[in-house]
Amino acid sequence: MSDGYSGKDLGADDLYFVPLGGTGEIGMNLNLYGHKGAWLMVDCGITFGDPRLPGIDVEMPDPAFIAERRDDLAGLVLTHAHEDHIGAVPYLWEELRCPVYATKFTAALLRRKLAEVGLLDVVPLTEVPLSGTFSVGPFEIELITLTHSIPEPNAVVIRTAAGTVLHTGDWKLDPDPLVGDNYDEARLKALAEENVLAMVGDSTNAMVWGEAGSEAEVREHLLQVVKGLKQRVAVACFASNVARLETVIRVAEDCGRRVCLLGRSMHRIVDCAREAGYLTGHQPFLSEEEIDYLPRGEVLLLCTGSQGEPRAALWRIARGDHPHVGLSAGDAVVFSSRVIPGNDTAIFELQNSLARAGIDVITDHDHDIHVSGHPGRDELIQMYQWVRPQVAVPVHGEARHLMAHAEIAKQCQVPQQVVGHNGAVIRLAPGDAGIVDEVSNGRLIYDGGRLLSQNSPVIKGRQKLMFNGAVAVTLVLDERGQMDGEADISTVGLFEEHEEEEDLAAVGIAIQEAVQRLGRRERKDDAAVEEAARLAVRRTVNRLLGKKPMTMVHVIRFE
Missing domain, CATH: 3.60.15.10 (Ribonuclease Z/Hydroxyacylglutathione hydrolase-like)
Structure with missing residues (x-):
């Protein structure tokens, strides 16, 4: 085979x-x-x-x-x-x-x-x-x-x-x-x-x-946690965990709180669950516009964003750019989920942002609120x-x-x-x-409405740009193939502002010398000029910074 x-x-x-x-x-x-x-x-x-x-x-x-x-x-x-x-x-x-x-x-x-x-x-x-x-x-x-x-x-x-x-x-x-x-x-x-x-x-x-543990145990522990909180509470969990959504809703009702769903996927999962016969028999959910009409101790926000996703509801609240919902000092956010490896940095950044605002952050390290x-x-x-x-x-x-x-x-x-x-x-x-x-x-990458191979030049180019920066060079050559003035050089992700003038001058000199070393016939060949300039840029930046940037050279000629 x-x-x-x-x-x-x-x-x-x-x-x-x-x-x-x-x-x-x-x-x-x-x-x-x-x-x-x-x-x-x-x-x-x-x-x-x-x-x-x-x-x-x-x-x-x-x-x-x-x-x-x-x-x-x-x-x-x-x-x-x-x-x-x-x-x-x-x-x-x-x-x-x-x-x-x-x-x-x-x-x-x-x-x-x-x-x-x-x-x-x-x-x-x-x-x-x-x-x-x-x-x-x-x-x-x-x-x-x-x-x-x-x-x-x-x-x-x-x-x-x-x-x-x-x-x-x-x-x-x-x-x-x-x-x-x-x-x-x-x-x-x-x-x-x-x-x-x-x-x-x-x-x-x-x-x-x-063993993994039972959702019933989570419900008991989460109930004790929320009972002890006096102001507004937000619970972040995986929207797809319908049993956890049921737990949070029941806990909120047992604590005299009304639930507001935040996040598109949260609404979508709840709709699907109800269509399949789950999540029935609860009080109607609050809309985002209604929560401020209730005392803070009577509201529970059920949010997406437990993994620190930057566009999810919880991060928008933490940044203060959610159009309808906010949290204040003394409120609490309960993370009823685990940290998926690879998401650690984003999650801890979110939790630290909440903590700096005086918001109590509660995780499964504090209580048994996830299985x-x-x-x-x-x-x-x-x-x-x-x-x-x-x-x-x-x-x-x-x-x-x-x-x-x-x-x-x-x-x-x-x-x-x-x-x-x-x-x-x-x-x-x-x-x-x-x-x-x-x-x-292998893997396919979804990017801009299209599927690309993991080895696509688009992906490799973007990775190279992220790790090594980029340089764009424009050269103007006369009819003899001589440079007319200095090269126009732009960079991304390489030089600090205070060092750019001196270092770009060194790059410019290297380009000029490389073009001058070309023979007369080569100087009339755009591809040869572009390659000479490209190599000069990469060698000089590598000497200065230890980087080999993505380099683009554009040759303009006039007669």
Whole structure:
């Protein structure tokens, strides 16, 4: 199997697993199963940009391998509604053009995303019931209800002539999830009787001892925290954590407070939850314009921005540029969420800004007001004891998480463990499981309404500009190829104002000398002049600053 592999030689005895995203990283999950001449995709998600990609908000897996084989792509099954599992569908579906399957809440959220890009009436989206069974090409699918930090998380049982796979999606074992159904323990235990070939599973917390914890415990602790606060309270959490939204709303009502939703995604998730039958029976929410009519001790703001997102509601409040809502000294902000690695700097900057304004900042380091949505080691052990697969394939984690997960599976006496990576072709059947080949993989970057390769000159140029600055040079040459006056030089991100005049003079002299060293014929060749000037700039700036800036040279000639 190689990049040229067509998939048409997949027989009834063949079963392959190919992750294109989410294996060796946390986020942007995209998984493929190949069997009997067809492919099944499970999840199609995004991850969010990081400081190494200036101006980029969204990244996603490059689907080139399966896009080239889309005639053999039987369908896409979505395990749940988190962005790292469904967020890429609006961006990538036109390359895939396959049927999509999701349960009610996930479908409600996806429809809103598709409507934003004009695909609502184009994508064939089938809503399937919880615990439903259906066929996608040669794959027989069964959904098993689990618990997570969003409604309707599903494990996907994939039955084929070559064997049965349990794809867990994201999950934990919450004995009291508060919103949605509990996990289906009986159905999970029953899988052991089917001789499950492989379990492809969540590794996020494989290095965390114990269990994730219950949302019911969070509600109790959050109630005690809010009861002790006297002025206006803002609670920041993930909008997608509907159980947490339910908790915050109940806590507010128990404390005699009215809730105001702040942030576009908060409103969107609440609308979807209600459409699916969740978050009912509460008092009407306050509008942003109404909160100042109530005493400060009777208001609770439920905000986006727990990860320090600069355009989210909480940062706008902290900066004082929210049009309707403000916080004052003596008010409190409760962060009912964890710090996602990579967001540390932005979150701490937000929290420090609030603290400087005299606002009380409360986090999960102060009280037990957050639990993870992913299984700890004890829960992973329990799942393996129930399902008893022949092969363990860890996904949804960085390399260290995958290795820790594989070790747990080994200790649980799972006969084979296969630790893969994005692009690995893992044969599950026939014979022993293992990595047998590689396929093309990578990332696409969403920028300015277009999808770019992670190796695009646009991205590389922006990174170079961020790390090394830029120089623009204009040269005017006469009919003999001699410079007419000095070079016009502009820089970005290189020189302080007080040092610029002297250093630019040195750059100008280097350019002039480089052009003078060219032969008569070369001086009449724009490309040769531009290259000589470019090298002179980069060498001089490197000598002065240790930087090799992006350099653009424009040659103007007159007769």
